[in-house]
Amino acid sequence: MRKGNLPKEIFMKIRMIVVLLLVFVILINGNAQRDSMDTPLYEGRSLVIGVIGETPQVREKGHVGFKEVTFQQLEDLDLSAELDAIFITKEHLMEASEPKYTEVYNKAEVPFFYIESKKSHVPFTVEELSYDEVPDLSTDMYATGYYGKDAEHWGYGLYNGVMNETHVQAVYSHIFATIESLHHDGGT
Secondary structure, three states: OOOOHHHHHHHHHHHHHHHHHHHHHHHHHHHHHHOOOOOOOOOOOOEEEEEEOOOOOOOOEOOEEEEEOOHHHHHHOOHHHOOOEEEEOHHHHHHHOOHHHHHHHHHOOOOEEEEOOOOOOHHHHOOOOOOOOOOOOOOOEEEEEEEOOOOEEEEEEOHHHOOOHHHHHHHHHHHHHHHHHHHHOOOO
16 A cells, blocks of 8 residues: 555545535434424414413414413313413323313313323213223314313324324424414304
8 A cells, every 4th residue: 555545545534424414414314304394383363372281382472371270170160251261281191081061161162172081072072981991983183172161172193194293293293383273163
């Protein structure tokens, strides 16, 4: 090996490494784009949403506010005057399915959204069924909504079935649009 060839060999190795890194970055970026999407932010009227559980992280900070609500308040108060909807998060779904709340969900002037329920709205709106008794009906849904006043229900899935912050936040934006549509349709 001659002394003059050594820098050329090193240059070729560095060049090969750079090309491989570039290909790797392109492949990673292409895969990330497959699991992401652009969705519009909710830009309708300001909303106040009651939450039983942890407040979700949303893109519409300042435009959509959250207020902690308890199960006791569901039984005691007419929440429609101060709230546009109520979210019940995954860790509270079992309690939410107790028969004493069925009438609340069916008669409330606000829609309810059951976050990460794979059982649709059924265990919450049919008094005879508990959460454990209902099979998974909506395995591809991230959230289920129910508006008892009009007996309407909705399901919200994640883009490509992939659970990540972007897709979850897109679901919330879609839910906010649904809530606003109820106001336009003469609902809440």
